[in-house]
Amino acid sequence: MEKIPILRMGEFLLVTIQVDMHDRLAMTLQEDLTSRISETAARGVLIDISSLEIVDSFIGRMLGNIAAMSRVLDAQTVVVGMQPAVAITLVELGMSLPGVRTALNVDAGMELLKQSLNGHKAKKNVRRT
Amino acid sequence: MSKGVQNSQSTGLHDVLSGHEAAILDDWIREMSGETRRSDLMKDSELRAQCSRFLALLRQGVASGSSDLESAAWQPAREQLADVSRTRAQQGFTPTETATFVFSVKKPLFTLLREQTGNDADALAAQLWMTSELIDSLGLYTTEMFLKTREEIIRRQQEEMLELSTPVVKLWDGILALPVIGTLDSARTQIVMEALLENIVKTNSRVAIIDITGVPTVDTVVAQHLLKTVTAARLMGADCIISGVRPQIAQTIVHLGINLLDVTTKATLSDAFALALQRTGVTLEHSLKVA
Numbered sequence: 374m375e376k377i378p379i380l381r382m383g384e385f386l387l388v389t390i391q392v393d394m395h396d397r398l399a400m401t402l403q404e405d406l407t408s409r410i411s412e413t414a415a416r417g418v419l420i421d422i423s424s425l426e427i428v429d430s431f432i433g434r435m436l437g438n439i440a441a442m443s444r445v446l447d448a449q450t451v452v453v454g455m456q457p458a459v460a461i462t463l464v465e466l467g468m469s470l471p472g473v474r475t476a477l478n479v480d481a482g483m484e485l486l487k488q489s490l491n492g493h494k495a496k497k498n499v500r501r502t
Numbered sequence: 503m504s505k506g507v508q509n510s511q512s513t514g515l516h517d518v519l520s521g522h523e524a525a526i527l528d529d530w531i532r533e534m535s536g537e538t539r540r541s542d543l544m545k546d547s548e549l550r551a552q553c554s555r556f557l558a559l560l561r562q563g564v565a566s567g568s569s570d571l572e573s574a575a576w577q578p579a580r581e582q583l584a585d586v587s588r589t590r591a592q593q594g595f596t597p598t599e600t601a602t603f604v605f606s607v608k609k610p611l612f613t614l615l616r617e618q619t620g621n622d623a624d625a626l627a628a629q630l631w632m633t634s635e636l637i638d639s640l641g642l643y644t645t646e647m648f649l650k651t652r653e654e655i656i657r658r659q660q661e662e663m664l665e666l667s668t669p670v671v672k673l674w675d676g677i678l679a680l681p682v683i684g685t686l687d688s689a690r691t692q693i694v695m696e697a698l699l700e701n702i703v704k705t706n707s708r709v710a711i712i713d714i715t716g717v718p719t720v721d722t723v724v725a726q727h728l729l730k731t732v733t734a735a736r737l738m739g740a741d742c743i744i745s746g747v748r749p750q751i752a753q754t755i756v757h758l759g760i761n762l763l764d765v766t767t768k769a770t771l772s773d774a775f776a777l778a779l780q781r782t783g784v785t786l787e788h789s790l791k792v793a
Contacts, residue, residue, distance in 0.1 A: 412719045452739075454739075456738075457700050457703060460734040461696070464734045469733040470709065475738060476700070476739035477706055477708060477740060478739075481708070481739060
């Protein structure tokens with residue numbers, strides 16, 4: 374069965390969607406990702422959708438769901454590289470994905486993840502002292 | 503009306519047209535010399551050429567015996583009238599002036615028809631009625647063509663304005679600005695949104711400033727379109743700042759109950775630019791030169 378690879382990069386998980394998403398693939402990704410997060414104790418998830426050209430409301434909702442699930446598992450989610458057409462479609466569908474953080478490209482997304490993680494650690498240190 | 507009667511009537515008009523063409527032309531041009539002539543817009547020789555060509559084509563149409571303007575016999579006459587309307591619309595004639603071009607041929611035609619028919623009142627009435635109907639429909643056709651040309655001009659100008667009014671400018675590395683001028687309707691929002699998003703990808707910009715100084719009024723529809731653009735940019739990973747909010751617009755937005763809480767707004771473009779620089783991690787310093 375078709376699967377979307379989930380790569381581990383230090384504390385983060387990297388998901389690159391390079392095929393057209395269909396509903397079953399999205400559900401599989403959701404399951405795989407949540408189990409990988411708990412296995413690896415990842416602190417951040419980066420989803421690159423720069424090759425994704427077609428979205429529907431289901432995929433939009435799935436992106437929101439993945440972000441929410443990761444947050445429950447204490448990992449930040451950043452969606453990067455959304456195409457203009459995809460962004461317009463999601464907005465027209467009324468899905469503004471309020472809980473999802475976004476960045477222009479993988480570089481910026483990594484930066485964002487590291488920043489928020491450092492902020493997190495800094496807060497902990499403050500509490501300890 | 504039987505076919506025979508119609509033919510005899512057309513023959514009357516046809517005889518008049520072919521027998522007295524020069525006289526009709528002179529009378530007609532004299533008829534048009536009033537206020538609707540507009541000699542400032544068109545030369546006498548040009549008008550004369552138009553008139554004589556129209557008379558020739560009119561005769562050709564009448565000769566066919568058909569009173570249906572859509573038929574092939576009237577095709578050249580229709581084309582010429584369309585041409586006349588088109589040039590007159592572009593030259594700045596009013597609809598009345600353009601329609602009068604056709605309607606003013608009635609008087610010379612009627613005068614000649616009366617002379618030719620003599621004392622037969624019934625025949626004259628029938629002739630006049632037929633001619634009048636024909637000229638009326640030609641006049642209406644002219645007006646219709648005139649309006650069509652005007653609409654085309656308006657549509658073209660609208661398109662040109664649409665293209666002119668959506669520039670996306672790069673202010674700094676990673677900072678884009680979109681000055682919106684004029685009212686935002688759905689069609690324009692679509693173009694503005696696409697232009698902005700495409701430029702965000704192309705220039706890899708983290709911050710986009712939408713300046714609405716040139717937007718005359720903000721109602722719920724415009725606000726909704728702005729929010730859509732901001733949300734789409736956010737989905738792509740860029741921050742949006744709305745700048746150029748005038749006091750009246752701020753009042754309207756609050757009175758209408760529009761929620762702009764999730765959007766950063768600034769009063770002027772320079773404030774927004776300062777914030778954008780700060781967000782991209784650029785600091786500016788004044789360097790004072792000591793003389």
